[in-house]
Amino acid sequence: MPLAAHGRYVEGVSTAVIKTEGLTKRFARVTALDQLTVEVQPGVVGLVGANGAGKSTLIKILLGLAPATSGRGEVLGLDIATRGSEIREWVGYMPEHDCLPPDVSATEFVVHMARMAGLPATAARERTADTLRHVGLYEERYRPMGGYSTGMKQRVKLAQALVHDPKLVLLDEPTNGLDPAGRDEMLGLIRRVHSDFGISVLVTTHLLGELERTCDHLVVIDGGKLLRSSSTASFTEATAVLAVEVTDHPEDLIAEPGAEVRDRLAAAGLDVQPEGSHLLLVRLADEDTYDTIRDTVAELGLGLVRLEQRRHRVAELFTAHDDASTRGGTDDDAAS
Numbered sequence: 001m002p003l004a005a006h007g008r009y010v011e012g013v014s015t016a017v018i019k020t021e022g023l024t025k026r027f028a029r030v031t032a033l034d035q036l037t038v039e040v041q042p043g044v045v046g047l048v049g050a051n052g053a054g055k056s057t058l059i060k061i062l063l064g065l066a067p068a069t070s071g072r073g074e075v076l077g078l079d080i081a082t083r084g085s086e087i088r089e090w091v092g093y094m095p096e097h098d099c100l101p102p103d104v105s106a107t108e109f110v111v112h113m114a115r116m117a118g119l120p121a122t123a124a125r126e127r128t129a130d131t132l133r134h135v136g137l138y139e140e141r142y143r144p145m146g147g148y149s150t151g152m153k154q155r156v157k158l159a160q161a162l163v164h165d166p167k168l169v170l171l172d173e174p175t176n177g178l179d180p181a182g183r184d185e186m187l188g189l190i191r192r193v194h195s196d197f198g199i200s201v202l203v204t205t206h207l208l209g210e211l212e213r214t215c216d217h218l219v220v221i222d223g224g225k226l227l228r229s230s231s232t233a234s235f236t237e238a239t240a241v242l243a244v245e246v247t248d249h250p251e252d253l254i255a256e257p258g259a260e261v262r263d264r265l266a267a268a269g270l271d272v273q274p275e276g277s278h279l280l281l282v283r284l285a286d287e288d289t290y291d292t293i294r295d296t297v298a299e300l301g302l303g304l305v306r307l308e309q310r311r312h313r314v315a316e317l318f319t320a321h322d323d324a325s326t327r328g329g330t331d332d333d334a335a336s
């Protein structure tokens, strides 16, 4: 038993499920990972980065499927350079791209993956049925996968990552290609992988917003470098900006509605940035911020076109935090 042999992890002395130190991967023309030092604790952790940031490369190196150029790393306490096959026994992997053979059914495929992971035939069949039910595939699991929707294919890919009862799963862009409802369902499933089974999850995405409700902790990488690693709560705080859009006054009594609202909100102590004649960005100070905005707009006799938490794109986040204090740094709470 690799984990028992490596009792440090089992006994919880070292709790990090993933740990890297100066991990670097150079290809001929590009440095995909650049001195990456990060620790991932048990739970649901998001790995966020724009396309090409190095997410898939990191996952492959963590699984022992590709060697690092320099630096080191551990997964579940096992050295990635020397213990790759043991790591893969304990870690499930959902690849980014469609890798499902079209002519076989989900059941046949997942049973096959379970057998490859070393499960005996009966256990493989039982685990396959349980896992496919868990991801929400029922009668259709006997049909060839070529006819599946993208959502169904993503579920099969998740099921094969879970079938051998891993301690940790690495999910590469599991919401790719899904519509908003499909994304929500997939994110709910991912959350339950941890809450129902206690399996830790590292999930990648290029969309920061979609992981805010799913992950306990977020690791952001850019150009293969660590940009930030901190709890989701502290991220949300840092990115909690409300977009406020107001109408003109119905009787044109206010010449510049946006400016008037801005002045009043600033006088009420809020941090406000104008974004146009009718649009403002207001930093969410606390729950009262919503009421203050609604009341202010109503008192001026204006209408509210929208009042919503702004969804940040990763690119914006990079701009917002791309300074000496955060580049390559780790927030205080990251190690907690």
Ligand SMILES: Nc1ncnc2c1ncn2[C@@H]1O[C@H](COP(=O)(O)OP(=O)(O)OP(=O)(O)O)[C@@H](O)[C@H]1O
Pocket: 027, 028, 030, 031, 032, 049, 050, 051, 052, 053, 054, 055, 056, 057, 058, 173
């Ligand atoms: N086998 C390879 N040979 C050469 N360059 C590679 C190879 N694999 C990845 N790269 C390069 O390394 C960088 C990081 O790629 P990686 O696939 O890890 O990014 P990513 O964050 O997963 O993005 P995406 O979601 O688009 O796959 C990119 O510039 C990519 O072109």
